[in-house]
Amino acid sequence: xxxxxxxxxxxxxxxxxxxxxxxxxxxxxxxxxxxxxxxxxxxxxxxxxxxxxxxxxxxxxxxxxxxxxxxxxxxxxxxxxxxxxxxxxxxxxxxxxxxxxxxxxxxxxxxxxxxxxxxxxxxxxxxxxxxxxxxxxxxxxxxxxxxxxxxxxxxxxxxxxxxxxxxxxxxxxxxxxxxxxxxxxxxxxxxxxxxxxxxxxxxxxxxxxxxxxxxxxxxxxxxxxxxxxxxxxxxxxxxxxxxxxxxxxxxxxxxxxxxxxxxxxxxxxxxxxxxxxxxxxxxxxxxxxxxxxxxxxxxxxxxxxxxxxxxxxxxxxxxxxxxxxxxxxxxxxxxxxxxxxxxxxxxxxxxxxxxxxxxxxxxxxxxxxxxxxxxxx
Amino acid sequence: xxxxxxxxxxxxxxxxxxxxxxxxxxxxxxxxxxxxxxxxxxxxxxxxxxxxxxxxxxxxxxxxxxxxxxxxxxxxxxxxxxxxxxxxxxxxxxxxxxxxxx
Ligand code: FES
Ligand SMILES: [Fe+2]
Ligand SMILES: [Fe+2]
Numbered sequence: 001x002x003x004x005x006x007x008x009x010x011x012x013x014x015x016x017x018x019x020x021x022x023x024x025x026x027x028x029x030x031x032x033x034x035x036x037x038x039x040x041x042x043x044x045x046x047x048x049x050x051x052x053x054x055x056x057x058x059x060x061x062x063x064x065x066x067x068x069x070x071x072x073x074x075x076x077x078x079x080x081x082x083x084x085x086x087x088x089x090x091x092x093x094x095x096x097x098x099x100x101x102x103x104x105x106x107x108x109x110x111x112x113x114x115x116x117x118x119x120x121x122x123x124x125x126x127x128x129x130x131x132x133x134x135x136x137x138x139x140x141x142x143x144x145x146x147x148x149x150x151x152x153x154x155x156x157x158x159x160x161x162x163x164x165x166x167x168x169x170x171x172x173x174x175x176x177x178x179x180x181x182x183x184x185x186x187x188x189x190x191x192x193x194x195x196x197x198x199x200x201x202x203x204x205x206x207x208x209x210x211x212x213x214x215x216x217x218x219x220x221x222x223x224x225x226x227x228x229x230x231x232x233x234x235x236x237x238x239x240x241x242x243x244x245x246x247x248x249x250x251x252x253x254x255x256x257x258x259x260x261x262x263x264x265x266x267x268x269x270x271x272x273x274x275x276x277x278x279x280x281x282x283x284x285x286x287x288x289x290x291x292x293x294x295x296x297x298x299x300x301x302x303x304x305x306x307x308x309x310x311x312x313x314x315x316x317x318x319x320x321x322x323x324x325x326x327x328x329x330x331x332x333x334x335x336x337x338x339x340x341x342x343x344x345x346x347x348x349x350x351x352x353x354x355x356x357x358x359x360x361x362x363x364x365x366x367x368x369x370x371x372x373x374x375x376x377x
Numbered sequence: 378x379x380x381x382x383x384x385x386x387x388x389x390x391x392x393x394x395x396x397x398x399x400x401x402x403x404x405x406x407x408x409x410x411x412x413x414x415x416x417x418x419x420x421x422x423x424x425x426x427x428x429x430x431x432x433x434x435x436x437x438x439x440x441x442x443x444x445x446x447x448x449x450x451x452x453x454x455x456x457x458x459x460x461x462x463x464x465x466x467x468x469x470x471x472x473x474x475x476x477x478x479x
Contacts, residue, residue, distance in 0.1 A: 039454055043434065241435035245455055248436060252456050316427055319478050320436040322458060330479045332427060338437075341429045 002169045003098045013102060017260040018250065019195055020188070021101030028103055036249055037108040043242055044111050049235050051122035056129035056228040063130040063226065069296035074226065075131075076292055077213035079141045081236075082123045083151055084209055088116040088202075088243075091158045095198060098165055099191075112246055115239050122232050129228075146291045150284055154209070157201040161194040189266070196254060196266050200274045200321075203247035204281045206240050207317035212285050212306050216292065218340040219301045230340065238343045244317075251321050275318075279326055282314040301334070308333040398445075401474040409469050415447070416464040426464050426477065433466040440464055445473025 007025040014033050016022055029038055066074065092113045100106045128134045141147055167176050167186050175185050214237055221230030257264025289306035297303070312332050315325035332338075396411040402424065409418040416438055419426050429437035433453030439461050447467040455463055462475070 036454065043454065238430070241430050241437070245434050245436065248456055252458075316437060316439075316478060320439055320456070320458075325479065332425070335425055338428055343430045343432065 016101040017263075018102055018105055018253065019096070019099045020191060020260075023098075024101060024103050024106050026103065027107065029107075032104045033102050034104060034249070034253070037102070037104040037246070040108050040242060040246055041104070041111045044115055044239070047115070047235075047239055047242070049118065051118065051125040051232060054122075054125075054228050054231050054235075056126060059126070059226050059228040060130050062220075066225070067296070069293075070220075070298055072295060073216055073292045073298060074220065074229075075127075075137055076146075077216050078123055078127060079137065079144065080147055080150065080288065081210065081213055082120065082138070083141055083147050084154060084205065085116050085119040085123070087151075087154050087158070088205070089113060089120050091155070092116075092202070095158045095161050095165070098169065099195065108246060112243055115243070119236050119239070122236065126229055126232060146288065150209075150288070153280065153284060154201070154205050157194070157198040161191075161198045164191055164194050189262070192260075192263060193266050193270065196251075196263065196270055197273060197277070199247050199250050199254070200270070201277050203244065203251060203321065204277050204317070206244045206247065208278070208281050208285060208310065208314055210237070210240055211313055212289050212292070212310060214341070215301060215306060215309060215334060215337055216298070218337055219298055221340065222336070223299060234340060237341050241341075241343075248320055255322060271323075274321075275323060275326065278314055278318055278323070282310050282327070285310045305333050309337075398469045399472040400469060401472070402476070411468050411470065413468075414465055415462070415467050415469055419464060424477075428465055431465045433463055436463070438464040440478060441476040443474040443476060446470040447473065 004023050007023040009022060009025070011022050013022070013024070013028075014031060016033070018034070032038055063071065063074070090113065092109045096109050097106065100109060124134070127137050131137060163178075163181070164184070164186055167178070167184060168191060171186070173186050173188070175183050177183050214233055217226065217230050217233040220226040251267075253259045254263040255267040257267075286303075286307040289303040289310070292306075293301075293303045308329050309332065311327035311329040315327050315329065318325055397408050398411075400407045400409050400415070400419075402419075405422075405424070407419065407422040407424070409415060416426060416428060416431065426440065427437050429435040431438075433449075433451070434455050436455040439455075439458075442460060442462040446469075447462050448470050449457075449463075449466055450468060451466070453463050453466050457463060
Protein backbone atom coordinates (compact mmCIF):
# COMPACT_ATOMS: atom_id res chain seq x y z
CA UNK A 1 0.00 0.00 0.00
CA UNK A 2 1.64 3.21 -1.07
CA UNK A 3 1.16 6.58 0.49
CA UNK A 4 -1.34 8.96 -1.03
CA UNK A 5 -1.32 12.69 -0.35
CA UNK A 6 -5.07 12.71 -0.86
CA UNK A 7 -6.69 9.38 -0.20
CA UNK A 8 -9.72 9.14 -2.51
CA UNK A 9 -11.45 6.49 -0.41
CA UNK A 10 -14.53 7.40 1.58
CA UNK A 11 -14.22 6.23 5.17
CA UNK A 12 -15.14 7.27 8.67
CA UNK A 13 -12.03 8.83 10.18
CA UNK A 14 -13.52 8.42 13.66
CA UNK A 15 -13.08 4.67 13.19
CA UNK A 16 -9.41 4.94 12.29
CA UNK A 17 -6.57 4.16 14.67
CA UNK A 18 -3.98 6.90 15.28
CA UNK A 19 -1.52 5.21 12.91
CA UNK A 20 -1.49 2.59 10.15
CA UNK A 21 -5.12 3.05 9.19
CA UNK A 22 -6.18 5.03 6.12
CA UNK A 23 -4.02 7.91 4.94
CA UNK A 24 -5.70 11.14 5.94
CA UNK A 25 -7.60 12.87 3.17
CA UNK A 26 -9.61 15.91 4.28
CA UNK A 27 -7.90 18.04 6.91
CA UNK A 28 -11.06 18.49 8.93
CA UNK A 29 -11.52 19.15 12.61
CA UNK A 30 -15.30 19.27 12.85
CA UNK A 31 -15.24 15.72 14.18
CA UNK A 32 -12.33 14.38 16.14
CA UNK A 33 -11.49 11.03 17.57
CA UNK A 34 -9.04 12.52 20.06
CA UNK A 35 -9.79 16.23 20.68
CA UNK A 36 -6.72 16.44 22.92
CA UNK A 37 -4.54 16.82 19.84
CA UNK A 38 -6.41 19.89 18.68
CA UNK A 39 -6.12 21.33 22.18
CA UNK A 40 -2.37 20.81 21.97
CA UNK A 41 -2.31 22.59 18.60
CA UNK A 42 -4.16 25.56 20.06
CA UNK A 43 -1.90 25.68 23.08
CA UNK A 44 1.23 25.44 20.96
CA UNK A 45 0.03 28.28 18.74
CA UNK A 46 -0.72 30.39 21.80
CA UNK A 47 2.91 29.84 22.83
CA UNK A 48 4.27 31.21 19.57
CA UNK A 49 7.47 33.20 19.96
CA UNK A 50 10.34 34.44 17.84
CA UNK A 51 13.95 34.13 18.99
CA UNK A 52 14.80 37.58 17.60
CA UNK A 53 12.47 39.13 20.18
CA UNK A 54 14.90 38.24 22.92
CA UNK A 55 17.72 40.66 23.31
CA UNK A 56 21.12 39.08 23.88
CA UNK A 57 23.46 42.04 24.00
CA UNK A 58 24.13 41.54 27.70
CA UNK A 59 24.73 37.85 27.15
CA UNK A 60 27.58 38.66 24.84
CA UNK A 61 29.22 40.75 27.53
CA UNK A 62 28.59 38.06 30.12
CA UNK A 63 29.95 35.32 27.91
CA UNK A 64 33.26 37.05 27.44
CA UNK A 65 33.65 37.26 31.20
CA UNK A 66 32.86 33.60 31.88
CA UNK A 67 35.74 31.39 32.83
CA UNK A 68 36.93 29.02 30.16
CA UNK A 69 35.39 25.93 31.72
CA UNK A 70 32.11 27.80 32.06
CA UNK A 71 32.20 28.74 28.39
CA UNK A 72 32.73 25.05 27.66
CA UNK A 73 29.64 24.18 29.70
CA UNK A 74 27.56 26.82 28.00
CA UNK A 75 28.59 26.09 24.42
CA UNK A 76 28.51 22.31 24.82
CA UNK A 77 24.94 22.47 26.02
CA UNK A 78 23.95 24.64 23.08
CA UNK A 79 25.57 22.16 20.72
CA UNK A 80 23.72 19.26 22.26
CA UNK A 81 20.41 21.09 22.15
CA UNK A 82 21.11 21.96 18.53
CA UNK A 83 21.50 18.27 17.78
CA UNK A 84 18.25 17.40 19.56
CA UNK A 85 16.22 20.06 17.82
CA UNK A 86 17.78 19.25 14.44
CA UNK A 87 16.35 15.77 14.89
CA UNK A 88 13.03 16.95 16.27
CA UNK A 89 12.51 19.64 13.64
CA UNK A 90 12.20 17.01 10.93
CA UNK A 91 11.70 13.53 12.31
CA UNK A 92 8.12 13.64 13.60
CA UNK A 93 7.14 14.79 10.12
CA UNK A 94 9.29 12.35 8.16
CA UNK A 95 8.55 9.34 10.35
CA UNK A 96 4.96 9.87 11.39
CA UNK A 97 3.15 11.78 8.64
CA UNK A 98 3.24 8.84 6.17
CA UNK A 99 1.46 6.58 8.65
CA UNK A 100 -0.87 8.85 10.62
CA UNK A 101 -4.60 8.33 10.15
CA UNK A 102 -6.33 11.11 12.09
CA UNK A 103 -6.46 14.71 10.85
CA UNK A 104 -6.12 16.27 14.30
CA UNK A 105 -3.11 14.14 15.08
CA UNK A 106 -1.55 14.84 11.69
CA UNK A 107 -1.81 18.57 12.29
CA UNK A 108 -0.49 18.24 15.82
CA UNK A 109 2.60 16.45 14.47
CA UNK A 110 3.24 19.25 12.00
CA UNK A 111 2.65 21.95 14.61
CA UNK A 112 4.94 20.18 17.04
CA UNK A 113 7.72 19.77 14.52
CA UNK A 114 7.38 23.37 13.40
CA UNK A 115 7.87 24.61 16.94
CA UNK A 116 11.15 22.66 17.03
CA UNK A 117 12.40 24.67 14.09
CA UNK A 118 11.93 27.79 16.21
CA UNK A 119 14.17 26.17 18.82
CA UNK A 120 16.83 25.47 16.21
CA UNK A 121 16.70 29.03 14.98
CA UNK A 122 16.99 30.30 18.53
CA UNK A 123 20.33 28.49 18.98
CA UNK A 124 21.70 30.25 15.94
CA UNK A 125 20.39 33.51 17.36
CA UNK A 126 22.20 32.85 20.63
CA UNK A 127 25.42 31.59 19.13
CA UNK A 128 25.84 34.36 16.61
CA UNK A 129 25.23 36.90 19.31
CA UNK A 130 27.78 35.59 21.78
CA UNK A 131 30.73 34.36 19.72
CA UNK A 132 32.62 35.91 16.86
CA UNK A 133 32.75 32.76 14.78
CA UNK A 134 29.53 30.70 14.94
CA UNK A 135 30.89 28.35 12.28
CA UNK A 136 33.32 26.80 14.74
CA UNK A 137 30.54 26.00 17.17
CA UNK A 138 28.23 24.46 14.60
CA UNK A 139 30.96 22.55 12.79
CA UNK A 140 31.94 20.83 16.01
CA UNK A 141 28.50 19.27 16.45
CA UNK A 142 29.11 16.64 13.81
CA UNK A 143 32.65 15.73 14.90
CA UNK A 144 32.29 15.93 18.69
CA UNK A 145 32.36 12.34 20.05
CA UNK A 146 30.23 13.10 23.08
CA UNK A 147 27.48 14.53 20.90
CA UNK A 148 27.83 11.80 18.27
CA UNK A 149 27.13 9.09 20.86
CA UNK A 150 23.85 10.78 21.70
CA UNK A 151 22.96 11.37 18.07
CA UNK A 152 22.87 7.60 17.55
CA UNK A 153 20.51 7.06 20.46
CA UNK A 154 18.08 9.82 19.52
CA UNK A 155 17.83 8.92 15.84
CA UNK A 156 18.01 5.14 15.66
CA UNK A 157 14.35 4.37 16.40
CA UNK A 158 13.18 7.04 14.00
CA UNK A 159 15.49 5.69 11.31
CA UNK A 160 14.33 2.09 11.81
CA UNK A 161 10.71 3.14 11.54
CA UNK A 162 11.35 5.27 8.47
CA UNK A 163 13.13 2.39 6.75
CA UNK A 164 10.36 -0.11 7.53
CA UNK A 165 7.61 2.27 6.48
CA UNK A 166 9.28 3.12 3.20
CA UNK A 167 9.68 -0.59 2.42
CA UNK A 168 6.06 -1.13 3.35
CA UNK A 169 4.91 1.72 1.12
CA UNK A 170 6.91 0.58 -1.89
CA UNK A 171 7.03 -3.22 -1.58
CA UNK A 172 4.23 -4.07 0.86
CA UNK A 173 4.37 -6.73 3.55
CA UNK A 174 6.91 -9.54 3.23
CA UNK A 175 10.61 -10.19 3.49
CA UNK A 176 12.61 -7.76 1.41
CA UNK A 177 16.26 -7.78 0.63
CA UNK A 178 17.87 -4.40 1.10
CA UNK A 179 21.47 -4.03 -0.09
CA UNK A 180 23.82 -3.58 2.90
CA UNK A 181 20.95 -4.16 5.34
CA UNK A 182 20.17 -7.77 4.49
CA UNK A 183 16.72 -9.33 4.66
CA UNK A 184 14.15 -7.18 6.39
CA UNK A 185 10.78 -8.54 7.45
CA UNK A 186 7.97 -6.09 7.01
CA UNK A 187 4.92 -7.21 8.96
CA UNK A 188 2.20 -5.14 10.61
CA UNK A 189 3.52 -6.29 13.93
CA UNK A 190 7.07 -5.17 13.11
CA UNK A 191 5.79 -1.81 11.86
CA UNK A 192 3.71 -1.21 14.96
CA UNK A 193 6.53 -2.24 17.22
CA UNK A 194 8.92 0.16 15.45
CA UNK A 195 6.30 2.88 15.87
CA UNK A 196 5.77 2.19 19.55
CA UNK A 197 9.49 2.26 20.29
CA UNK A 198 9.92 5.44 18.28
CA UNK A 199 7.20 7.26 20.19
CA UNK A 200 8.68 5.99 23.45
CA UNK A 201 12.16 7.15 22.53
CA UNK A 202 10.89 10.59 21.50
CA UNK A 203 9.00 10.81 24.77
CA UNK A 204 12.23 10.06 26.61
CA UNK A 205 14.17 12.53 24.49
CA UNK A 206 11.83 15.38 25.36
CA UNK A 207 11.30 14.21 28.94
CA UNK A 208 14.92 13.94 30.04
CA UNK A 209 17.51 14.91 27.50
CA UNK A 210 17.10 18.66 27.70
CA UNK A 211 17.10 18.97 31.42
CA UNK A 212 20.80 18.93 32.27
CA UNK A 213 21.23 21.68 29.80
CA UNK A 214 18.23 23.62 31.14
CA UNK A 215 19.62 23.35 34.67
CA UNK A 216 22.95 24.85 33.60
CA UNK A 217 21.27 27.73 31.77
CA UNK A 218 19.19 28.56 34.82
CA UNK A 219 22.17 28.20 37.15
CA UNK A 220 23.95 30.89 35.12
CA UNK A 221 20.85 33.07 35.27
CA UNK A 222 20.65 32.62 39.06
CA UNK A 223 23.96 34.49 39.07
CA UNK A 224 22.37 37.08 36.72
CA UNK A 225 24.52 35.81 33.87
CA UNK A 226 23.36 34.90 30.37
CA UNK A 227 19.84 36.03 31.16
CA UNK A 228 18.71 36.46 27.58
CA UNK A 229 19.68 32.86 27.01
CA UNK A 230 17.69 31.82 30.09
CA UNK A 231 14.66 33.62 28.71
CA UNK A 232 14.91 31.64 25.49
CA UNK A 233 15.42 28.40 27.40
CA UNK A 234 12.28 29.14 29.42
CA UNK A 235 10.32 29.46 26.20
CA UNK A 236 11.82 26.24 24.89
CA UNK A 237 11.08 24.41 28.15
CA UNK A 238 7.47 25.52 27.96
CA UNK A 239 7.17 24.10 24.43
CA UNK A 240 8.94 20.88 25.40
CA UNK A 241 6.55 20.26 28.28
CA UNK A 242 3.70 20.44 25.77
CA UNK A 243 5.43 18.13 23.29
CA UNK A 244 5.88 15.67 26.09
CA UNK A 245 2.14 15.74 26.68
CA UNK A 246 1.64 14.73 23.04
CA UNK A 247 3.79 11.60 23.21
CA UNK A 248 2.42 10.76 26.66
CA UNK A 249 -1.06 10.70 25.15
CA UNK A 250 0.05 8.62 22.19
CA UNK A 251 1.79 6.11 24.47
CA UNK A 252 -1.06 5.94 26.96
CA UNK A 253 -3.64 5.53 24.19
CA UNK A 254 -1.56 2.78 22.61
CA UNK A 255 -0.91 1.00 25.90
CA UNK A 256 -4.59 1.10 26.86
CA UNK A 257 -5.54 -0.77 23.69
CA UNK A 258 -8.40 1.63 23.19
CA UNK A 259 -6.96 2.84 19.95
CA UNK A 260 -5.73 -0.43 18.46
CA UNK A 261 -5.94 -3.66 20.48
CA UNK A 262 -2.76 -5.04 18.86
CA UNK A 263 -0.88 -1.99 20.14
CA UNK A 264 -1.73 -2.93 23.71
CA UNK A 265 -0.09 -6.31 23.17
CA UNK A 266 2.97 -4.68 21.63
CA UNK A 267 3.16 -2.17 24.48
CA UNK A 268 3.15 -5.04 26.94
CA UNK A 269 5.87 -6.88 25.02
CA UNK A 270 7.99 -3.74 24.74
CA UNK A 271 7.69 -2.66 28.35
CA UNK A 272 11.25 -3.67 29.20
CA UNK A 273 12.57 -1.99 26.05
CA UNK A 274 10.92 1.26 27.11
CA UNK A 275 12.38 1.01 30.59
CA UNK A 276 15.77 0.42 28.98
CA UNK A 277 15.35 3.49 26.77
CA UNK A 278 14.63 5.61 29.85
CA UNK A 279 17.59 4.18 31.75
CA UNK A 280 19.98 4.53 28.82
CA UNK A 281 18.97 8.16 28.35
CA UNK A 282 19.41 8.86 32.06
CA UNK A 283 22.83 7.21 31.97
CA UNK A 284 23.88 9.27 28.96
CA UNK A 285 22.69 12.45 30.62
CA UNK A 286 24.72 11.67 33.73
CA UNK A 287 27.77 11.10 31.55
CA UNK A 288 27.00 14.34 29.77
CA UNK A 289 27.07 16.16 33.09
CA UNK A 290 30.53 14.72 33.74
CA UNK A 291 31.72 15.83 30.33
CA UNK A 292 30.37 19.32 30.99
CA UNK A 293 32.18 19.62 34.30
CA UNK A 294 35.39 17.86 33.31
CA UNK A 295 37.44 21.05 33.72
CA UNK A 296 35.52 22.51 36.65
CA UNK A 297 32.04 22.94 38.06
CA UNK A 298 29.88 26.00 38.28
CA UNK A 299 28.40 27.64 41.33
CA UNK A 300 25.45 25.64 42.60
CA UNK A 301 25.90 22.70 40.28
CA UNK A 302 28.22 19.80 39.84
CA UNK A 303 28.10 16.46 38.08
CA UNK A 304 26.84 14.67 41.17
CA UNK A 305 23.93 17.03 41.82
CA UNK A 306 22.97 16.97 38.16
CA UNK A 307 23.16 13.18 38.15
CA UNK A 308 20.71 13.08 41.03
CA UNK A 309 18.44 15.49 39.23
CA UNK A 310 18.51 13.30 36.13
CA UNK A 311 17.52 10.28 38.22
CA UNK A 312 14.79 12.23 39.92
CA UNK A 313 13.26 13.60 36.75
CA UNK A 314 13.53 10.19 35.07
CA UNK A 315 11.45 8.72 37.89
CA UNK A 316 8.82 11.44 37.51
CA UNK A 317 8.61 10.97 33.74
CA UNK A 318 8.45 7.17 33.94
CA UNK A 319 5.43 7.39 36.19
CA UNK A 320 3.56 9.68 33.84
CA UNK A 321 3.60 6.91 31.24
CA UNK A 322 2.58 4.27 33.76
CA UNK A 323 6.01 2.80 34.60
CA UNK A 324 7.48 2.24 38.04
CA UNK A 325 10.25 4.65 39.03
CA UNK A 326 13.64 3.10 38.31
CA UNK A 327 16.02 5.04 40.53
CA UNK A 328 16.08 5.28 44.31
CA UNK A 329 16.42 9.09 44.32
CA UNK A 330 13.30 10.52 45.95
CA UNK A 331 13.95 14.25 46.06
CA UNK A 332 14.69 17.00 43.63
CA UNK A 333 18.22 18.16 44.55
CA UNK A 334 17.68 21.49 42.74
CA UNK A 335 14.09 22.51 43.54
CA UNK A 336 14.89 26.10 42.57
CA UNK A 337 14.83 25.02 38.93
CA UNK A 338 11.02 24.80 38.97
CA UNK A 339 10.66 28.53 39.48
CA UNK A 340 12.59 28.92 36.20
CA UNK A 341 10.72 26.18 34.38
CA UNK A 342 7.29 27.50 35.31
CA UNK A 343 5.45 28.91 32.35
CA UNK A 344 3.85 31.99 33.83
CA UNK A 345 5.83 35.20 33.58
CA UNK A 346 7.42 33.96 30.37
CA UNK A 347 6.77 37.21 28.62
CA UNK A 348 8.68 38.66 25.80
CA UNK A 349 8.37 42.42 26.14
CA UNK A 350 7.17 43.89 22.85
CA UNK A 351 9.68 46.74 22.99
CA UNK A 352 12.50 44.25 22.93
CA UNK A 353 11.65 43.36 19.37
CA UNK A 354 12.78 46.81 18.33
CA UNK A 355 16.06 47.00 20.11
CA UNK A 356 17.17 43.50 19.39
CA UNK A 357 19.17 43.13 16.24
CA UNK A 358 22.09 41.01 15.32
CA UNK A 359 24.81 42.82 17.07
CA UNK A 360 27.41 40.38 15.94
CA UNK A 361 30.73 41.98 15.48
CA UNK A 362 29.26 45.33 16.32
CA UNK A 363 29.67 45.23 20.03
CA UNK A 364 32.90 46.66 21.13
CA UNK A 365 33.99 44.60 24.09
CA UNK A 366 35.49 47.68 25.70
CA UNK A 367 32.17 49.42 25.89
CA UNK A 368 31.22 50.30 29.36
CA UNK A 369 28.04 48.59 30.60
CA UNK A 370 26.57 52.06 31.13
CA UNK A 371 26.45 52.61 27.39
CA UNK A 372 23.70 50.04 27.23
CA UNK A 373 21.73 51.25 30.20
CA UNK A 374 19.15 52.97 28.04
CA UNK A 375 18.26 49.64 26.59
CA UNK A 376 17.71 47.83 29.84
CA UNK A 377 14.05 47.04 30.13
CA UNK B 378 -18.52 24.21 39.41
CA UNK B 379 -19.52 24.04 43.05
CA UNK B 380 -19.76 27.49 44.63
CA UNK B 381 -16.98 27.92 47.14
CA UNK B 382 -17.56 29.16 50.64
CA UNK B 383 -15.10 31.17 52.56
CA UNK B 384 -13.78 29.41 55.59
CA UNK B 385 -13.33 32.12 58.12
CA UNK B 386 -13.49 31.36 61.81
CA UNK B 387 -17.04 32.66 61.92
CA UNK B 388 -18.19 29.73 59.84
CA UNK B 389 -17.07 27.25 62.47
CA UNK B 390 -20.60 26.98 63.77
CA UNK B 391 -21.80 25.59 60.44
CA UNK B 392 -19.40 22.78 59.96
CA UNK B 393 -21.32 21.20 57.13
CA UNK B 394 -20.85 24.38 55.04
CA UNK B 395 -17.21 25.03 55.74
CA UNK B 396 -15.42 23.36 52.89
CA UNK B 397 -12.27 22.50 54.69
CA UNK B 398 -10.84 19.07 54.00
CA UNK B 399 -8.09 17.07 55.53
CA UNK B 400 -5.23 15.95 53.33
CA UNK B 401 -3.29 13.05 54.73
CA UNK B 402 0.28 12.71 53.53
CA UNK B 403 2.24 10.08 55.40
CA UNK B 404 2.13 11.17 59.01
CA UNK B 405 1.25 14.74 58.08
CA UNK B 406 -2.21 16.19 58.03
CA UNK B 407 -2.89 19.41 56.14
CA UNK B 408 -6.13 21.37 56.07
CA UNK B 409 -7.13 22.68 52.67
CA UNK B 410 -10.04 24.57 51.18
CA UNK B 411 -11.81 24.36 47.86
CA UNK B 412 -10.85 27.93 47.05
CA UNK B 413 -7.73 27.06 45.13
CA UNK B 414 -5.92 24.00 43.79
CA UNK B 415 -4.02 21.67 46.07
CA UNK B 416 -0.52 22.68 44.95
CA UNK B 417 -0.28 26.19 46.47
CA UNK B 418 -1.86 24.93 49.67
CA UNK B 419 0.68 22.12 49.97
CA UNK B 420 3.47 24.60 49.30
CA UNK B 421 2.28 26.91 52.06
CA UNK B 422 2.23 23.91 54.36
CA UNK B 423 5.90 23.39 53.54
CA UNK B 424 5.48 20.30 51.36
CA UNK B 425 7.85 20.27 48.40
CA UNK B 426 5.87 19.13 45.36
CA UNK B 427 7.23 18.90 41.86
CA UNK B 428 5.69 21.23 39.30
CA UNK B 429 6.46 22.82 36.01
CA UNK B 430 3.62 24.41 34.02
CA UNK B 431 1.14 24.93 36.87
CA UNK B 432 -1.65 24.85 34.33
CA UNK B 433 -2.41 21.22 33.80
CA UNK B 434 -0.47 20.19 30.72
CA UNK B 435 2.96 18.93 31.78
CA UNK B 436 2.13 16.14 34.30
CA UNK B 437 5.09 17.11 36.51
CA UNK B 438 2.87 17.68 39.51
CA UNK B 439 1.24 14.24 39.34
CA UNK B 440 0.98 12.52 42.73
CA UNK B 441 -0.89 9.49 44.06
CA UNK B 442 -4.47 9.81 45.26
CA UNK B 443 -4.94 6.90 47.65
CA UNK B 444 -8.55 7.70 48.49
CA UNK B 445 -10.96 10.61 48.48
CA UNK B 446 -12.34 12.95 45.87
CA UNK B 447 -10.87 15.73 43.78
CA UNK B 448 -12.30 17.59 40.82
CA UNK B 449 -10.96 19.72 37.99
CA UNK B 450 -12.82 22.98 37.26
CA UNK B 451 -11.31 22.83 33.76
CA UNK B 452 -10.35 19.48 32.28
CA UNK B 453 -6.54 19.37 32.29
CA UNK B 454 -4.67 18.71 29.04
CA UNK B 455 -2.43 16.20 30.78
CA UNK B 456 -3.42 12.55 30.94
CA UNK B 457 -4.56 11.79 34.48
CA UNK B 458 -4.06 8.12 35.36
CA UNK B 459 -6.62 6.64 37.71
CA UNK B 460 -5.31 6.68 41.24
CA UNK B 461 -3.35 9.87 40.58
CA UNK B 462 -4.09 13.57 40.61
CA UNK B 463 -2.53 16.76 39.28
CA UNK B 464 -1.89 19.04 42.23
CA UNK B 465 -1.66 22.23 40.15
CA UNK B 466 -5.26 22.09 39.06
CA UNK B 467 -7.11 19.63 41.32
CA UNK B 468 -9.63 21.00 43.80
CA UNK B 469 -9.94 18.80 46.87
CA UNK B 470 -13.59 17.78 47.37
CA UNK B 471 -13.44 15.50 50.41
CA UNK B 472 -10.90 14.36 52.94
CA UNK B 473 -8.19 12.65 50.91
CA UNK B 474 -5.01 10.71 51.35
CA UNK B 475 -2.14 11.34 48.96
CA UNK B 476 1.39 10.05 48.45
CA UNK B 477 4.20 11.80 46.62
CA UNK B 478 5.78 9.95 43.74
CA UNK B 479 8.78 7.95 44.72
S1 FES C 1 2.45 21.52 37.02
FE1 FES C 1 2.13 20.95 34.96
S2 FES C 1 0.40 19.65 35.07
FE2 FES C 1 0.59 20.41 37.06
FE1 LIG D 1 12.70 21.48 20.89
FE1 LIG E 1 10.21 19.11 21.50
